Amino acid sequence: MPVPKIVFFDTKPYDREFFESENSNFGFNIKYVDTRLAPDTISEVKGFNVLCIFVNDVITKEMISPLKDYGVELVALRCAGYNNIDLRSIFDNIHTVRVPAYSPYAVAEYAVMLMLALNRKIHKACTRIRDNNFTLDGLLGFDLHGKTAGIIGTGKIGRVAAKILKGFGMEVLLYDVKPDNEFAEKMGIRYVSLDEVYSKSDVISLHCPLTPKTHHMLNESSFLKMKNGVMVINTGRGALIDAKALIIALKDGKIGYAGLDVYEEESEYFFEDFSSSFISDDTLARLMTFPNVIITSHQAFFTKEALKNIANTTLSNIKDYFSGKYLANEICYKCERKECLKKQKQRCF
Numbered sequence: 186m187p188v189p190k191i192v193f194f195d196t197k198p199y200d201r202e203f204f205e206s207e208n209s210n211f212g213f214n215i216k217y218v219d220t221r222l223a224p225d226t227i228s229e230v231k232g233f234n235v236l237c238i239f240v241n242d243v244i245t246k247e248m249i250s251p252l253k254d255y256g257v258e259l260v261a262l263r264c265a266g267y268n269n270i271d272l273r274s275i276f277d278n279i280h281t282v283r284v285p286a287y288s289p290y291a292v293a294e295y296a297v298m299l300m301l302a303l304n305r306k307i308h309k310a311c312t313r314i315r316d317n318n319f320t321l322d323g324l325l326g327f328d329l330h331g332k333t334a335g336i337i338g339t340g341k342i343g344r345v346a347a348k349i350l351k352g353f354g355m356e357v358l359l360y361d362v363k364p365d366n367e368f369a370e371k372m373g374i375r376y377v378s379l380d381e382v383y384s385k386s387d388v389i390s391l392h393c394p395l396t397p398k399t400h401h402m403l404n405e406s407s408f409l410k411m412k413n414g415v416m417v418i419n420t421g422r423g424a425l426i427d428a429k430a431l432i433i434a435l436k437d438g439k440i441g442y443a444g445l446d447v448y449e450e451e452s453e454y455f456f457e458d459f460s461s462s463f464i465s466d467d468t469l470a471r472l473m474t475f476p477n478v479i480i481t482s483h484q485a486f487f488t489k490e491a492l493k494n495i496a497n498t499t500l501s502n503i504k505d506y507f508s509g510k511y512l513a514n515e516i517c518y519k520c521e522r523k524e525c526l527k528k529q530k531q532r533c534f
């Protein structure tokens with residue numbers, strides 16, 4: 186078997202810890218770099234045939250030919266979403282694999298945590314208590330029980346979120362371009378139109394991928410269709426929401442709460458320490474000023490179980506490639522894996 190020479194971009198100490206632990210079962214030679222993959226850092230892949238990247242590393246159309254010239258034959262994404270690569274261009278050139286599922290619980294539980302924290306104002310209560318202020322004024326919440334939750338995207342994560350919220354006694358409305366009617370029937374909940382999710386929900390949680398169709402799906406006109414004071418949760422991808430329109434909707438009270446684990450221009454800031462610097466992104470800076478907005482740095486996936494699974498699946502994907510096995514986790518541009526799965530162990534292309 187040819188030897189994989191692997192370079193990991195955009196790594197943090199926790200990535201190294203979990204990958205090194207799992208790598209004891211694989212024995213690969215891995216170089217970890219802190220650098221983010223971008224057009225100006227691409228030369229760092231020289232000498233490696235496997236490139237492992239994360240959510241904010243980008244592969245544009247223009248980068249594919251240089252990557253091939255440098256000898257990259259496999260791109261291994263250590264994440265589920267792949268909106269950061271130009272899939273159409275890479276598809277016929279370099280095999281690209283991902284980790285389609287590692288812990289839907291990590292992300293769904295996090296989305297629900299954002300709902301609870303925003304509703305009961307835990308972020309404010311914590312700072313208040315640290316200031317020896319034990320009052321309750323301004324911390325009034327509402328029972329989630331009996332309220333309506335709208336789940337947009339009912340794949341692995343959305344279905345777990347729906348189950349948890351149903352357990353709270355909420356009415357759960359589902360929307361997906363490909364409804365899972367069996368799931369809805371089993372749960373005793375229903376699929377409705379997107380407009381019905383918007384108009385009836387007290388809480389809306391986004392769990393669909395970022396695609397050209399879902400880009401800015403929450404925008405000025407969708408906000409207008411929602412209840413006044415609605416809570417919006419985004420653990421999907423930042424650009425599902427038009428952040429500038431969100432600021433306007435927060436200012437006029439249309440949106441009552443926003444829980445954002447992702448932000449459309451997050452790549453410059455998220456995962457990095459700017460505590461001795463400043464934020465030059467005025468949209469992000471403005472969003473950070475709202476007391477009814479909680480922003481976190483793309484951390485919904487960040488559980489021990491998820492990191493272990495990510496490491497194991499990524500290394501297994503690399504092993505499969507170099508052993509000439511069928512790449513079960515290859516991202517298929519042509520059929521989105523529908524035909525590949527039907528053909529069992531064969532690519533549709």
Ligand code: NAD
Pocket residue numbers: 265266285286289292337338339340341342343360361362363392393394395398399420421422446447483484485486487
């Ligand atoms: P999944 O593929 O299992 O489910 C996605 C669902 O979205 C599918 O059912 C699909 O039919 C649906 N969908 C596609 N286009 C849609 C549209 N236009 N409107 C409504 N639904 C649509 O994916 P998943 O594992 O549940 O993950 C969902 C998303 O969560 C990922 O794409 C990723 O962007 C994001 N994610 C975020 C984190 C984080 O740490 N914040 C971690 C993992 C995944």
